[in-house]
Amino acid sequence: MLTVRNVLDIELVTLELRELEVTEPRDDFELEVKRATQAVRHGGVGDTAPARALYRQFGIDPTRMRPSSEALLRRLKKGEPLPRINSLVDVANAMSVQLQVPVGLYDLGKVAGDELVVRLGAEGESYTGIGKESVNVAGRICVADAEGPIGNPTSDSARTMIKTDTERAAWIYFLPVNDETIDRTAELIAVFGRGLVRVL
Numbered sequence: 001m002l003t004v005r006n007v008l009d010i011e012l013v014t015l016e017l018r019e020l021e022v023t024e025p026r027d028d029f030e031l032e033v034k035r036a037t038q039a040v041r042h043g044g045v046g047d048t049a050p051a052r053a054l055y056r057q058f059g060i061d062p063t064r065m066r067p068s069s070e071a072l073l074r075r076l077k078k079g080e081p082l083p084r085i086n087s088l089v090d091v092a093n094a095m096s097v098q099l100q101v102p103v104g105l106y107d108l109g110k111v112a113g114d115e116l117v118v119r120l121g122a123e124g125e126s127y128t129g130i131g132k133e134s135v136n137v138a139g140r141i142c143v144a145d146a147e148g149p150i151g152n153p154t155s156d157s158a159r160t161m162i163k164t165d166t167e168r169a170a171w172i173y174f175l176p177v178n179d180e181t182i183d184r185t186a187e188l189i190a191v192f193g194r195g196l197v198r199v200l
Contacts, residue, residue: 001016001114002016002108002114002115002116002168002170002200003114003115003116003200004115004116004117004118004170004172004200005115005116005117005118006117006118007117007118007119008118008119008120008141010054010057010118010141010174011175011176012118012172012173012174012175012176013172013173013176013177013182013199014116014170014171014172014173014199014200015170015171015172015182015185015186015189015197015198015199015200016108016168016169016170016171016197016198016200017088017168017169017170017171017189017193017195017196017197018167018168018195018196018197018198019167019168019194019195019196020088020166020167020168020169020189020193020194020195021193021194021195022086022087022088022162022163022164022165022166022193023086023087023164024086024087024164025084025085025086025087025090026087026090026192029084029087029090029091029094029192032090032091032094032188033081033082033084033090033094035094035098036076036082036093036094036097036098037076037081037082039097039098040073040076040077040097044098045073045097045098045099045100046069046098046099046100046101047100048067048069048070048073048100050100050101050175051067051069051070051100051101051102051153051174051175052067052070054067054141054153054174054175055067055141055153058120058139058140058141059139060140060141065140065154066154067102067153067154067174068096068102068103068153068154068155069096069097069099069100069101069102069103070100071154072093072096072097073097073100076097082094082097085162086162086163086164087192087193088105088162088166088169088189088192088193088195089105089162090192091185091188091189091192091193092105092171094188095181095184095185095188099173099177099181101173101174101175101177102153102154102173102174102175103171103172103173103174104143104151104152104153104156104170104171104172104174105156105161105162105169105170105171105172106143106150106151106156106157106160106162106169106170106172107160107161107162107163107166107168107169108168108169108170109165109166109167109168110159110160111145111150111160111170112145112146112147113145113146113147115145115146116143116144116145116150116170116172117143117144117145118141118142118143118172119141119142119144120139120140120141120142121136121137121138121139121140121141121142121144121149121152122138123138123139124138125137125138125142125148125149126138126149127148127149127150127151127157127158127159128157128158128159129155129156129157129158130155130156130157130158130161132155135149135152135154135155135157137149137152140152141153141174143172145160153174169195171185171189182199185197
């Protein structure tokens with residue numbers, strides 16, 4: 001059973017997802033994509049300040065290394081589409097951009113060990129990012145397994161990325177979210193990821 005140990009002075013919400021059936025992007029998710037896009041157009045998204053404050057708390061300039069939620073927001077504001085990756089990642093991206101809360105997603109079948117630790121990266125620590133050569137996490141918030149860092153609020157790792165063969169996953173909101181948001185997240189995961197959710 002997954003445990004998550006948070007050694008930083010930050011509030012997180014972590015979900016364990018089980019019995020997933022992740023598919024290629026689904027046509028019936030288009031309504032959620034439109035909802036996210038309209039929220040961006042009409043100023044109906046969350047405030048970017050809390051995620052920026054989280055970065056500044058650890059000496060990171062959020063204008064140089066943006067939270068993933070803000071990077072998605074900027075993309076949509078430019079008129080670019082919300083990226084469609086697969087049925088689970090699409091849910092994470094839609095929720096993240098609307099809430100303006102970074103989301104980390106990790107395939108638990110590829111995670112080393114049964115514990116994830118949220119900590120600061122040590123000097124020289126990095127990982128291969130999704131679509132990126134190397135992500136440096138020295139002195140930055142990161143999520144690590146027994147083999148080392150696998151993600152941060154800006155970018156997840158290629159090693160534990162969600163694919164269509166993912167059956168179990170960890171979902172981390174890097175800022176506090178309310179019960180209504182957790183319920184909505186679980187509802188979307190049940191519909192589009194066909195999975196069960198446990199709050200850790």
